[in-house]
Amino acid sequence: MASGSVADQEGQVMLLGFWFSPFVRRVEWALKFKGIDYDYVEEDLTNKSTLLLTSNPIHKTVPVLIHNGNPIAESLVIIEYIDEMWKRNPILPQDPYERAKARFWANFIEQKVTESTREALLSQGEQQEKKVKELKEAMEVVEGEAKAKLNDKTLFFGGGNGVGYVDIVLGWTCNWMETIEEVGGFKVLDPESQPQFHKWMANFREVPFIKPTLAPKEKLVEYFRMVRQARLGLVANK
Amino acid sequence: MAEEEVKLFGTWASPVSRRIEVALKLKGVQYEYIEEDLTNKSPALLNYNPVNKQIPVLVHNGKPVAESLVIIEYIDETWKHNPILPADPYERAMARFWAKYIDEKFWPAAMKIVVAKGEEQKGEIDEIQQQMKNLEGELKEKKFFGGESLGFLDIAANIIIWLVVAQEALGMDQILNEEKLPVLYGWLQRLLDDAVIKECVPPKDRHLDLCKVKFGSSIASK
Numbered sequence: 001m002a003s004g005s006v007a008d009q010e011g012q013v014m015l016l017g018f019w020f021s022p023f024v025r026r027v028e029w030a031l032k033f034k035g036i037d038y039d040y041v042e043e044d045l046t047n048k049s050t051l052l053l054t055s056n057p058i059h060k061t062v063p064v065l066i067h068n069g070n071p072i073a074e075s076l077v078i079i080e081y082i083d084e085m086w087k088r089n090p091i092l093p094q095d096p097y098e099r100a101k102a103r104f105w106a107n108f109i110e111q112k113v114t115e116s117t118r119e120a121l122l123s124q125g126e127q128q129e130k131k132v133k134e135l136k137e138a139m140e141v142v143e144g145e146a147k148a149k150l151n152d153k154t155l156f157f158g159g160g161n162g163v164g165y166v167d168i169v170l171g172w173t174c175n176w177m178e179t180i181e182e183v184g185g186f187k188v189l190d191p192e193s194q195p196q197f198h199k200w201m202a203n204f205r206e207v208p209f210i211k212p213t214l215a216p217k218e219k220l221v222e223y224f225r226m227v228r229q230a231r232l233g234l235v236a237n238k
Numbered sequence: 239m240a241e242e243e244v245k246l247f248g249t250w251a252s253p254v255s256r257r258i259e260v261a262l263k264l265k266g267v268q269y270e271y272i273e274e275d276l277t278n279k280s281p282a283l284l285n286y287n288p289v290n291k292q293i294p295v296l297v298h299n300g301k302p303v304a305e306s307l308v309i310i311e312y313i314d315e316t317w318k319h320n321p322i323l324p325a326d327p328y329e330r331a332m333a334r335f336w337a338k339y340i341d342e343k344f345w346p347a348a349m350k351i352v353v354a355k356g357e358e359q360k361g362e363i364d365e366i367q368q369q370m371k372n373l374e375g376e377l378k379e380k381k382f383f384g385g386e387s388l389g390f391l392d393i394a395a396n397i398i399i400w401l402v403v404a405q406e407a408l409g410m411d412q413i414l415n416e417e418k419l420p421v422l423y424g425w426l427q428r429l430l431d432d433a434v435i436k437e438c439v440p441p442k443d444r445h446l447d448l449c450k451v452k453f454g455s456s457i458a459s460k
Contacts (some may be wrong), residue, residue, distance in 0.1 A: 051423065060371055070328050072328070073335060074338055077331050077338065080330075081331040084327040084330065085327050095301070096315040096316050100308050100309070100311070101303075102251065103308040103311065104289075104303070108289060141289060149403065167366070235253070
């Protein structure tokens with residue numbers, strides 16, 4: 001292995017985040033999975049710090065990883081960076097074809113599950129129905145993939161007992177999906193038609209470095225209710 | 239050397255399909271190209287990409303890869319000469335960040351411009367101009383985003399060529415003009431002049447006609 005202390009090699013790692021953000025949690029899961037020390041800075045959404053605004057001038061949001069003063073934004077981009085900088089405990093597979101499959105699924109999840117859930121949260125009536133329908137279709141695909149890949153010996157998409165890239169990308173569903181369903185007034189999660197997915201969520205929640213990061217549901221419900229009302233209020237006033 | 243079988247399922251007018259052709263040509267990889275009819279998708283395409291049923295799909299020795307940016311990274315990792323992504327992890331992160339920006343912010347905005355009208359269109363034009371200014375900030379003094387030669391972000395930004403052609407087809411003033419965006423304009427000229435890119439854009443006349451058919455009706459109906 002390389003010489004020099006681990007701390008020297010790691011340099012200074014800072015993560016700017018919001019407590020309620022599933023995208024920030026993803027980055028934390030990647031950092032914790034690798035055993036990387038980092039300073040966490042809780043940002044105030046209503047009063048963003050100069051550091052945040054200069055580190056991510058394009059999107060002005062979290063997560064932002066700052067490594068030795070160099071900022072990186074976008075959770076999936078950050079996770080790949082972490083995986084390339086710290087080689088221990090790989091998150092993505094080593095083989096190019098397996099990596100391509102993992103990236104494909106990450107893309108699918110972001111576009112069809114994450115985006116659709118966000119849009120369902122921020123809409124109502126016909127518009128919301130459309131998004132919920134899309135989301136249900138996407139979950140069928142996810143369940144199909146879970147059925148194909150997971151079993152009693154392979155608990156996670158990363159293979160064996162270890163989480164991998166796809167687990168980290170999909171992981172927000174294990175805590176935030178129920179919250180958003182409650183706030184948005186729709187139902188997508190269904191243990192009967194999604195048994196493998198529900199098993200995966202249950203296993204993911206219990207992973208020792210993940211469990212403590214999951215914010216209490218009541219707090220999340222309160223926060224996302226506020227977000228939904230603000231957005232619908234804006235739409236109504238147009 | 240093992241026998242390599244590389245197939246690309248694509249369409250002639252799709253920028254994301256053409257991206258893959260650029261990547262394969264930069265690497266000098268021999269491939270079989272299959273033109274898909276999206277109104278009548280082949281069983282092969284549906285078999286290789288059952289989830290999205292979309293092009294492009296790269297099939298390497300029977301194994302399919304879908305999603306254009308995912309395919310390009312696969313090509314870069316499989317054929318290691320003439321690298322497309324930078325070697326440094328931070329620079330790779332920057333290339334990925336901006337490629338994502340192009341697909342998630344720029345492209346939807348570009349699509350809106352060709353169908354929007356009046357005030358709404360003006361708003362979209364302002365938005366795209368700002369986005370292009372942001373891209374200029376990433377390009378700086380370089381010949382291409384990838385440096386001296388085409389890189390990941392140059393390939394992803396090929397969509398800009400499609401916007402330029404669509405604007406020409408609709409008789410719109412070019413958003414990407416030398417006066418307002420000199421840095422990106424210079425890059426575009428170099429891109430259009432590049433030997434590989436030239437082979438990977440739709441024939442201009444056919445492309446203009448297609449744009450008029452696809453987007454022209456929204457103007458004619460007013």
